[in-house]
Amino acid sequence: MSEVLGIANLAVHFRGRRNWRGRHPPAVRAVDGVTFSLGERETLGLVGESGCGKSTLGNAVLRLVTPTAGQIRFEGRDVTGATGEELRALRRDVQMIFQDPYSALNPKLRVGESIGEPLLAHGLAQGAALRQQVSELLGLVGLPPERASRYPHEFSGGQRQRLVIARALALKPKLIVCDEPVSALDVSIRSQILNLLMEFQQKLNLSYLFISHDLSVVRHISHRVAVMYLGRIVELAPRDNLFREPLHPYTEALISAIPLPDPVAQRKRARIILKGELPKPTAPPPGCPFHTRCPIAIPKCREIVPLLEEKRPGHWAACHLRG
Ligand SMILES: Nc1ncnc2c1ncn2[C@@H]1O[C@H](COP(=O)(O)OP(=O)(O)OP(=O)(O)O)[C@@H](O)[C@H]1O
Ligand SMILES: [Mg+2]
Numbered sequence: 001m002s003e004v005l006g007i008a009n010l011a012v013h014f015r016g017r018r019n020w021r022g023r024h025p026p027a028v029r030a031v032d033g034v035t036f037s038l039g040e041r042e043t044l045g046l047v048g049e050s051g052c053g054k055s056t057l058g059n060a061v062l063r064l065v066t067p068t069a070g071q072i073r074f075e076g077r078d079v080t081g082a083t084g085e086e087l088r089a090l091r092r093d094v095q096m097i098f099q100d101p102y103s104a105l106n107p108k109l110r111v112g113e114s115i116g117e118p119l120l121a122h123g124l125a126q127g128a129a130l131r132q133q134v135s136e137l138l139g140l141v142g143l144p145p146e147r148a149s150r151y152p153h154e155f156s157g158g159q160r161q162r163l164v165i166a167r168a169l170a171l172k173p174k175l176i177v178c179d180e181p182v183s184a185l186d187v188s189i190r191s192q193i194l195n196l197l198m199e200f201q202q203k204l205n206l207s208y209l210f211i212s213h214d215l216s217v218v219r220h221i222s223h224r225v226a227v228m229y230l231g232r233i234v235e236l237a238p239r240d241n242l243f244r245e246p247l248h249p250y251t252e253a254l255i256s257a258i259p260l261p262d263p264v265a266q267r268k269r270a271r272i273i274l275k276g277e278l279p280k281p282t283a284p285p286p287g288c289p290f291h292t293r294c295p296i297a298i299p300k301c302r303e304i305v306p307l308l309e310e311k312r313p314g315h316w317a318a319c320h321l322r323g
Helices: 054-061 084-093 111-121 127-140 145-149 157-169 187-204 215-221 239-244 249-256 263-268 299-303
Strands: 003-014 028-039 043-047 069-074 094-097 175-179 207-211 224-229 232-238 309-312 315-317
Touching: 003 054, 003 207, 028 054, 028 207, 028 232, 043 054, 043 215, 054 175, 054 207, 084 094, 094 157, 111 127, 111 145, 111 157, 127 145, 127 157, 157 187, 187 207, 187 215, 207 215, 224 239, 224 249, 232 239, 232 249
Parallel strands: 043 207, 043 224, 094 175, 175 207
Antiparallel strands: 003 028, 003 069, 224 232, 232 315, 309 315
16 A cells, blocks of 8 residues: 655654743643554544644644754655745645534535635636536535535534535545544534545545544544554554554553443443553653553553554554563
8 A cells, every 4th residue: 555644753842931030831742652554445534532632733734833852754755944936835735624613614604605615725726617626626525516605504513514514525635634633523423424424535536644532432433543642653554453452552552431232231341440540741751751640551661652562463552561
């Protein structure tokens, strides 16, 4: 499978403002040495608790935040320091869909104008050709083309997310970074939107970096899943392997917290409750970042950082004790 996106040793640290003593507060290590690659027509799910750096990683791909270190490759080109036309091209080929379809659409614009805006901005269509493309995009996401002249408030939450997807597809991107795209939607509508995204993946040869804190959503849509903890990937594996045989104790705890549909199975199952708080990303613990909450940690875990290693073919984990 050829690589669409490649991330190597990526770090994004946020440095706070100097305080009244002229000192910098400690930097937030939002992303701290992340490496993975994403293939054509592949979906990589990115999961982890709030604050672990998922959105920062997604934003770094579009260069909405500046990497502190490491490399971002897109279709084989190094775009880590891209500027000007190169950055413009990147932002045409890589689109983003956010959680909140309410704020993603300008309430004062007719939805047809919002959907056509990227085409206009990149000088790709205007006039009748633009209207035609907007109609086609609306049809593609299952909305009647004549609704292009309506305003966002006239649509439901699920329909608005369809509009947002139509706009993201306008420039025929190769990769879409989806940041919690269904988290704000009713459960009943979620699978419709996920299925729509999956359908477009095949039809339009799209790759997705799919961010969510919801493991069941990620399980539905992903080919491979990466688990993040405190700015690092602690496990990365094909979906079925990850859910069948999680190797990292953190992944195990996350999976044990997914409610099971069968109440008998639910009662029998042991849920792993993590002790302690999520450490601050300004001061990640030494050694394994998870050791402060890990149920199986040994003294070595407090001192030596475990590397992300391929423990089984295609199944990577960062744990001294597993695999
Ligand atoms: N612009 C910024 N300046 C300073 N710190 C930031 C900035 N953006 C994010 N952070 C910090 O970086 C860390 C990672 O944040 P991020 O939003 O990437 O997490 P997340 O995994 O997307 O969380 P959530 O699931 O809540 O969306 C957090 O500690 C956050 O407070
Ligand atoms: Mg986020």
